[in-house]
Amino acid sequence: xxxxxxxxxxxxxxxxxxxxxxxxxxxxxxxxxxxxxxxxxxxxxxxxxxxxxxxxxxxxxxxxxxxxxxxxxxxxxxxxxxxxxxxxxxxxxxxxxxxxxxxxxxxxxxxxxxxxxxxxxxxxxxxxxxxxxxxxxxxxxxxxxxxxxxxxxxxxxxxxxxxxxxxxxxxxxxxxxxxxxxxxxxxxxxxxxxxxxxxxxxxxxxxxxxxxxxxxxxxxxxxxxxxxxxxxxxxxxxxxxxxxxxxxxxxxxxxxxxxxxxxxxxxxxxxxxxxxxxxxxxxxxxxxxxxxxxxxxxxxxxxxxxxxxxxxxxxxxxxxxxxxxxxxxxxxxxxxxxxxxxxxxxxxxxxxxxxxxxxxxxxxxxxxxxxxxxxxxxxxxxxxxxxxxxxxxxxxxxxxxxxxxxxxxxxxxxxxxxxxxxxxxxxxxxxxxxxxxxxxxxxxxxxxxxxxxxxxxxxxxxxxxxxxxxxxxxxxxxxxxxxxxxxxxxxxxxxxxxxxxxxxxxxxxxxxxxxxxxxxxxxxxxxxxxxxxxxxxxxxxxxxxxxxxxxxxxxxxxxxxxxxxxxxxxxxxxxxxxxxxxxxxxxxxxxxxxxxxxxxxxxxxxxxxxxxxxxxxxxxxxxxxxxxxxxxxxxxxxxxxxxxxxxxxxxxxxxxxxxxxxxxxxxxxxxxxxxxxxxxxxxxxxxxxxxxxxxxxxxxxxxxxxxxxxxxxxxxxxxxxxxxxxxxxxxxxxxxxxxxxxxxxxxxxxxxxxxxxxxxxxxxxxxxxxxxxxxxxxxxxxxxxxxxxxxxxxxxxxxxxxxxxxxxxxxxxxxxxxxxxxxxxxxxxxxxxxxxxxxxxxxxxxxxxxxxxxxxxxxxxxxxxxxxxxxxxxxxxx
Ligand code: 0A1
Ligand code: ZN
Numbered sequence: 001x002x003x004x005x006x007x008x009x010x011x012x013x014x015x016x017x018x019x020x021x022x023x024x025x026x027x028x029x030x031x032x033x034x035x036x037x038x039x040x041x042x043x044x045x046x047x048x049x050x051x052x053x054x055x056x057x058x059x060x061x062x063x064x065x066x067x068x069x070x071x072x073x074x075x076x077x078x079x080x081x082x083x084x085x086x087x088x089x090x091x092x093x094x095x096x097x098x099x100x101x102x103x104x105x106x107x108x109x110x111x112x113x114x115x116x117x118x119x120x121x122x123x124x125x126x127x128x129x130x131x132x133x134x135x136x137x138x139x140x141x142x143x144x145x146x147x148x149x150x151x152x153x154x155x156x157x158x159x160x161x162x163x164x165x166x167x168x169x170x171x172x173x174x175x176x177x178x179x180x181x182x183x184x185x186x187x188x189x190x191x192x193x194x195x196x197x198x199x200x201x202x203x204x205x206x207x208x209x210x211x212x213x214x215x216x217x218x219x220x221x222x223x224x225x226x227x228x229x230x231x232x233x234x235x236x237x238x239x240x241x242x243x244x245x246x247x248x249x250x251x252x253x254x255x256x257x258x259x260x261x262x263x264x265x266x267x268x269x270x271x272x273x274x275x276x277x278x279x280x281x282x283x284x285x286x287x288x289x290x291x292x293x294x295x296x297x298x299x300x301x302x303x304x305x306x307x308x309x310x311x312x313x314x315x316x317x318x319x320x321x322x323x324x325x326x327x328x329x330x331x332x333x334x335x336x337x338x339x340x341x342x343x344x345x346x347x348x349x350x351x352x353x354x355x356x357x358x359x360x361x362x363x364x365x366x367x368x369x370x371x372x373x374x375x376x377x378x379x380x381x382x383x384x385x386x387x388x389x390x391x392x393x394x395x396x397x398x399x400x401x402x403x404x405x406x407x408x409x410x411x412x413x414x415x416x417x418x419x420x421x422x423x424x425x426x427x428x429x430x431x432x433x434x435x436x437x438x439x440x441x442x443x444x445x446x447x448x449x450x451x452x453x454x455x456x457x458x459x460x461x462x463x464x465x466x467x468x469x470x471x472x473x474x475x476x477x478x479x480x481x482x483x484x485x486x487x488x489x490x491x492x493x494x495x496x497x498x499x500x501x502x503x504x505x506x507x508x509x510x511x512x513x514x515x516x517x518x519x520x521x522x523x524x525x526x527x528x529x530x531x532x533x534x535x536x537x538x539x540x541x542x543x544x545x546x547x548x549x550x551x552x553x554x555x556x557x558x559x560x561x562x563x564x565x566x567x568x569x570x571x572x573x574x575x576x577x578x579x580x581x582x583x584x585x586x587x588x589x590x591x592x593x594x595x596x597x598x599x600x601x602x603x604x605x606x607x608x609x610x611x612x613x614x615x616x617x618x619x620x621x622x623x624x625x626x627x628x629x630x631x632x633x634x635x636x637x638x639x640x641x642x643x644x645x646x647x648x649x650x651x652x653x654x655x656x657x658x659x660x661x662x663x664x665x666x667x668x669x670x671x672x673x674x675x676x677x678x679x680x681x682x683x684x685x686x687x688x689x690x691x692x693x694x695x696x697x698x699x700x701x702x703x704x705x706x707x708x709x710x711x712x713x714x715x716x717x718x719x720x721x722x723x724x725x726x727x728x729x730x731x732x733x734x735x736x737x738x739x740x741x742x743x744x745x746x747x748x749x750x751x752x753x754x755x756x757x758x759x760x761x762x763x764x765x766x767x768x769x770x771x772x773x774x775x776x777x778x779x780x781x782x783x784x785x786x787x788x789x790x791x792x793x794x795x796x797x798x799x800x801x802x803x804x805x806x807x808x809x810x811x812x813x814x815x816x817x818x819x820x821x822x823x824x825x826x827x828x829x830x831x832x833x834x835x836x837x838x839x840x841x842x843x844x845x846x847x848x849x850x851x852x853x854x855x856x857x858x859x860x861x862x863x864x865x866x867x868x869x870x871x872x873x874x875x876x877x878x
Pocket of ligand 1: 125
């Protein structure tokens with residue numbers, strides 16, 4: 001908590017550490033009220049660092065120091081100084097052993113950083129800077145040490161004691177206590193340290209690696225959740241195999257453990273050999289989890305596992321390099337999900353996510369480069385830009401190099417930097433060295449914030465058969481970066497002939513045309529022209545196939561061209577994107593005039609797509625899902641909250657009415673997905689039929705509402721139950737209330753299902769939603785101290801209910817600001833993340849702007865603001 005203005009940390013100030021720590025010996029005497037931590041550190045001067053004043057400064061926060069000794073000799077008070085942020089030792093030897101003993105208080109730790117209590121268990125979260133709340137240390141990722149960890153606790157209360165690496169000792173002690181010792185042979189930064197103590201049970205399996213080693217796999221959960229681990233275990237084994245095959249990466253310890261905890265600030269954490277998970281990303285049974293949940297578990301399990309090489313074996317030099325591990329690991333988990341599921345659907349989902357979160361971030365006051373150059377609180381930088389845009393930047397390099405060279409480059413990266421803490425620049429250098437390509441201009445993707453806007457002009461000359469595309473790029477200013485250099489942008493294009501088939505592509509200067517299909521143009525100037533020759537008629541261009549770069553395209557395509565692409569493009573992604581653009585146009589027309597006629601060809605195309613028996617159902621469901629209300633707002637000069645909501649309802653209703661028969665037929669043909677399987681075909685079927693039911697319900701169709709009621713009662717899988725429940729709740733009335741009560745009665749013992757019950761109410765467009773949310777905060781199952789509850793109720797209301805959160809009376813804003821102030825002392829990370837829902841206040845009308853700005857100012861005025869909340873609030877107004 002700060003009284004003075006927190007200061008920013010800058011990349012340009014990076015210096016190598018003056019001291020290194022080679023080995024760490026930790027001993028924990030665990031107790032929720034009062035834990036003792038004894039640390040023995042083997043320290044030495046870093047030969048690669050310039051000599052400073054000879055003092056050693058260790059990080060440490062909220063620690064009660066009980067003992068400190070150098071080489072076995074206790075220090076006198078004049079030999080060290082304890083302050084708010086750590087401990088300074090004066091005039092230390094060049095090489096020495098440091099012993100400390102501190103006391104910490106897990107049960108009082110509501111920030112969930114460091115060692116904390118979750119229910120009956122004790123667990124840790126050390127990334128980014130939580131280790132300093134456990135012991136005095138050089139808590140920075142470029143200090144890598146081997147760890148030996150001894151855990152002592154009451155055996156009845158904490159029968160399971162886990163830490164990183166391999167178990168090496170286990171014995172009983174006096175007084176009902178016991179001891180476990182773990183050794184991790186791989187040097188690691190402190191942020192990857194973890195321990196767990198609890199009354200847990202494990203689901204066990206094993207995996208033989210490509211080189212024939214056996215790895216024990218264990219997923220630890222509270223005993224009543226043992227029946228919800230199958231999917232997580234299957235996902236883990238798939239991920240392990242995939243990383244061997246695709247990246248040549250084998251697991252390196254004898255044991256790999258996952259623990260599910262119910263209080264967790266993020267999704268999960270890749271601690272070496274001991275991944276700690278938000279239980280939401282482990283626990284699933286067909287009757288408790290939706291397809292979206294199953295999908296999330298598969299990719300988060302893979303993500304954390306993949307970090308073992310991209311993050312742990314090779315880690316970040318400093319936190320500005322966060323995307324080194326996160327961008328690359330997200331790219332890897334995206335590719336994994338594409339390979340084990342449906343590639344086209346995966347790409348659409350990822351781009352939807354990028355457009356929903358990253359593009360707005362890039363256009364708002366918190367815009368920052370993939371490699372930021374300053375921060376106040378690093379916890380605020382686990383962002384869509386660092387993760388999702390970072391993954392796009394890796395993807396562009398993979399595509400520029402092609403599969404063989406990219407694999408050669410990643411092999412080189414793993415070989416060259418194993419055991420090191422490196423930078424995104426080191427990563428790009430491996431791409432260059434393996435391929436011989438110059439990526440100097442490409443590096444701007446790491447350095448410049450903001451999303452480039454592309455505009456394309458076409459020209460066709462019938463006499464010469466020349467067709468040219470003139471492309472311009474422009475990147476708007478972002479905070480601290482008024483002027484941008486042009487980016488190096490790969491643009492994948494295809495040209496469609498009048499029959500809808502891909503044409504052969506011959507660029508001016510090519511001696512022969514390349515085969516029909518896609519060609520990647522490389523835009524490096526702010527304006528550049530590409531000319532194709534040998535065309536008989538003006539083609540229809542299919543631009544940015546597969547979304548080859550994180551850019552925005554200002555398209556001038558006619559509605560006819562979009563309908564044509566939607567029907568014929570050989571690129572599934574662009575068929576989807578054409579449909580999105582088209583629906584966006586219709587919706588924006590309805591925002592202007594809710595009575596506007598919708599063109600007949602739109603319904604015809606919609607119906608044709610719907611009735612196409614050949615099509616991939618998951619892909620079709622994506623094509624027929626309109627852009628979200630939030631996304632539509634992003635496309636407007638001033639967000640028209642109510643107009644967008646009305647337009648959405650009108651479009652849904654008209655489609656539901658006009659295409660009633662087709663929708664009913666699709667619903668019936670795809671109903672009945674029991675027994676449940678998380679297989680792409682089944683997932684697609686459920687998505688499509690629930691989409692059809694949704695359109696029908698928007699039209700208030702009596703038959704559809706009866707079908708929703710029947711589905712709610714009969715379905716045994718949570719995907720179908722939730723889809724039906726949402727329709728009943730949004731439709732309102734008795735049926736909705738009864739369904740909610742019934743649902744709660746059935747699932748009150750399952751917190752993750754109760755979260756769904758909270759969210760479905762918080763995201764309902766009904767007029768009394770805010771009152772309900774306020775009432776639900778008083779519900780026995782709600783707690784501000786559990787981030788999953790907070791996200792499900794408050795987060796869902798503020799981020800996924802535009803029309804109610806942004807109500808013009810400003811009550812939504814006041815509600816959010818009150819919650820931020822309540823959470824600020826309890827859990828600054830969660831408080832700051834919630835506040836982000838208001839930072840784009842400049843996008844709204846004057847009335848809403850004033851209301852939001854006043855709430856943010858009220859927050860900034862509050863006493864004892866955390867650095868997390870201060871940074872978001874001050875930048876939002878700045
Ligand atoms: N490295 C984790 C995410 C993570 C980051 C911070 C945390 O606490 C502040 C926890 C988890 C990942 O990428 O999965
Ligand atoms: Zn990660």
